[in-house]
Amino acid sequence: MAKEGADMTEETEHMIDKNLGKEGDNVESSAHAKEMRAVMLAGFGGLNKLRVTKKTMPEPQEGEVKIRVKACGLNFLDLMVRQGTIDNPPKPPLVPGFECSGIVESVGENTKGFEIGDRVMAFVNYNAWAEVVCTPVDFVYKMPDEMTFPEAAAFSLNFVAAYMMLFEVANLREGMSVLVHSAGGGVGQAVAQLCSTVPSVTVFGIASCFKHVAIRDSVTHLFDRNTDYVQEVKKLSPEGVDIVLDCLCGENTGKGLGLLKPLGTYILYGASNMVTGETKSFFSFAKSWWQVEKVNPIKLYEENKVIAGFSLLNLLFKQGRCNLVKTVMEKLLTLYNQKKIKPVVDSLWALEEVKEAMQRIHDRGNIGKLILDVEKSPTPLLVELSEGLLSNWLFVQSHFAQL
Known part of the structure; x- marks a missing residue:
């Protein structure tokens, strides 16, 4: 996991939004696996609305799979979610993200087909940009042995x-x-x-x-x-x-x-x-x-x-066509195992670098998929530079808005 506490740079520490982490004040410490890191969208708007914070770790309900996340996919749609330009988004604060890969940590009651330790990729109806997610079993698929976690996060959607x-x-x-x-x-x-x-x-x-x-x-x-x-x-x-x-x-x-x-x-x-x-x-x-x-x-x-x-x-979350998607996924995994297709990963980013990753998508700079690597430590220089650029950009916007 990305290092926290004493090992975390000052540049990263100030990205942790303490106010958004209030919901975790009454639970046990992260040492007891009751809290997790997650990217939180405080409100619709610019990059400054994104923070990495502590959040109560979810537990699987009936028919759900709990996944220890290794990698998350980042899409242009996530940028539109941040701005609030999609139809009927959830009310913030919310955790963005619709796809991830990782390891099954536990399963809810009446959940069949997966065991603890299985390597999986999954669709998630928001909440994917976190260390742990829970999602219905119909949205979870086992990964091929040769597929890496970043590839899996770049594959499904x-x-x-x-x-x-x-x-x-x-x-x-x-x-x-x-x-x-x-x-x-x-x-x-x-x-x-x-x-x-x-x-x-x-x-x-x-x-x-x-x-x-x-x-x-x-x-x-x-x-x-x-x-x-x-x-x-x-x-x-x-x-x-x-x-x-x-x-x-x-x-x-x-x-x-x-x-x-x-x-x-x-x-x-x-x-x-x-x-x-x-x-x-x-x-x-x-x-x-x-x-x-x-x-x-x-x-x-x-x-x-x-x-x-x-x-x-x-199609998945509103129209209930998960069985059709499952059939398509089986065909795609056959093509992957035959080495006829392979996801293209542009770059890996730490959760704390989500702003920089999202800016790269906004600039249309990526070739293939951007991935949030949950275990990747943030680059201090990158965080410091990006925060400075963001502050300058916000200043320029504010200045011209007054003209």
Whole structure:
């Protein structure tokens, strides 16, 4: 575990929010395993709303598995949760995070299929960014022996989402073509790998130019996100593409629909264009919404096009399709064991470095998945530098707000 107490640097100590840890005042000390470290979101807003604090350790209820967390996945969706731009978020304070990997520590009553000591990965309906989580058994999966904990934390959400969009929604088959935005991200790289398991699939990837060297071998054609990619795609494929996977929304919706071949499928699975600054911006939201092409059902009928949406978390936690997801996970683990797919991990961060990790996602700087490594000690220099940069950024925002 990351060292605490006397071994913890001053830079890290001041990140621990004592006020948020009040709920643990009446429980036994962490030495008796009644408390744990967790990332707490005190309220919706900027990076300053995140703190590492002590929290009462959960215990498994009936049908739940208690997991000693080793690694957690960090997604763009978590950034949107922090800003409060998602629909019906829980009332803060809350512990963010939707996926993790670790070791089974105990199980609740009437919980079958797992034993203490099993290496697992799991979906969690919030609360994943902590040393211990409890989640229903239907959301837990055993890890392959060769899979590391960071890989497992990078696997479940990205690959399940990519697989279901390609095969369950769009019915990807031999010889088809796919355009994917944010091709350098965790889902983008999962899409590229899964497409490679189907013969003669052409992948058009859109990504920032500084990522091209690292990911050019994973896709067939790669374009800079700041160029007119529509014209570039049409030069290579005048009829367009069969599948468009869009995590951006805004003006890209109309462009994606325009690129579809007859019987093609456009899938929206994110709206990262609505996030521009550090905090929620009504202007950015309104601009992105205004840029979305208003879909005319008659036009879809005339052009033989399909438009769809996909949210894995809603499918799991609101619509109860965990059995379908479990079937998909079995197929994905078979592909992993056959060495046909492998999650791409961008970097590992300590819980105390969550602000820096989240900023890297905000800057679209990651290639693959960012991981919070629960046992990683924070880098003192990084923490000190980031706190200084954050203070300067908040000062600049406050200054210009007064002009």
